[in-house]
Amino acid sequence: MTCWYLIYTKPRCEDNVETLLSGAGFAVLNPKIKERKYLRRKPVEAVSPLFPCYVFARFDKLRDYHMVKYTRGVKRVLCNEDGPAEISDKVVEAIISRMENGVVTVRTSFAPGQAVYIRRGPFEGFTAIFEHEMSGMERVSILLKTINMRLVIDRCMVSPC
Numbered sequence: 001m002t003c004w005y006l007i008y009t010k011p012r013c014e015d016n017v018e019t020l021l022s023g024a025g026f027a028v029l030n031p032k033i034k035e036r037k038y039l040r041r042k043p044v045e046a047v048s049p050l051f052p053c054y055v056f057a058r059f060d061k062l063r064d065y066h067m068v069k070y071t072r073g074v075k076r077v078l079c080n081e082d083g084p085a086e087i088s089d090k091v092v093e094a095i096i097s098r099m100e101n102g103v104v105t106v107r108t109s110f111a112p113g114q115a116v117y118i119r120r121g122p123f124e125g126f127t128a129i130f131e132h133e134m135s136g137m138e139r140v141s142i143l144l145k146t147i148n149m150r151l152v153i154d155r156c157m158v159s160p161c
Contacts, residue, residue, distance in 0.1 A: 004029075004087040005068075006078040007055050013073035014049050020071050021057050026064070029056035031095055032103045036156045043154070050104050056092055115161040116142060121153060127161060 009017045018030040031050040036043050053075075059068055061084045069077055077084045098104045110116060110130040118126045128142040131150065140155050 002027075002058050002060050004056050004058050004089065004092050005061070005084050006087055007057050007068065008075045008078060009053050009055060009073050010075055011053060014053065014055050017055055017071060017073040020073065021055075021068065024067065024071075026068070027058035029092060029095065030102075031099060034103055034105075036154070043156075047103060050095075056087060056095075110140065110158075110160065116158040117161050118142075118153070118157060119159055120157045123151070123153075128158070130158070 007017060007021075014030050018028045022028045032047045033050045034045055034047055037046045038044070057068060059065070065077065065084060068074065079085055095104065110133075112130060112132060114130045116128055116130045118124055118128060123144060126144060126146060128144045128151070131141040131143055133140050133155070134152060138155055139152055140158060141150060141152050142158065143150055
């Protein structure tokens, strides 16, 4: 009987393990997330693993465990005291339901009046009040009470308090 299991990979080997296991006929889930990173102080969109060093694979632990465990790039299959730890289908389905083209969309939604923390930029470390999202939802308008000022900044620069 096949079940989902969590595979711990070597660093930055998630894609290789996914390719090798799916090529061997296993169902593999390697969810990604889009994030904004800074390269030479300029924001760039990057796609990174949602769970670095982990991929999900569906296999029969009695028949396929040895093959999966010794696949190039795999460090180990996560286990409990009874052997490989099964991952519930509901957990995997929940991740898949949030995916679009292999990328999980995670958005922190802010409510008007909610306190937010500024994580980057010249006002880093300040607390502000969320006002509203701007067009395209990449920028937000916040109220900085310390100096009685309204700011429009990138959404990735703020987080909930």
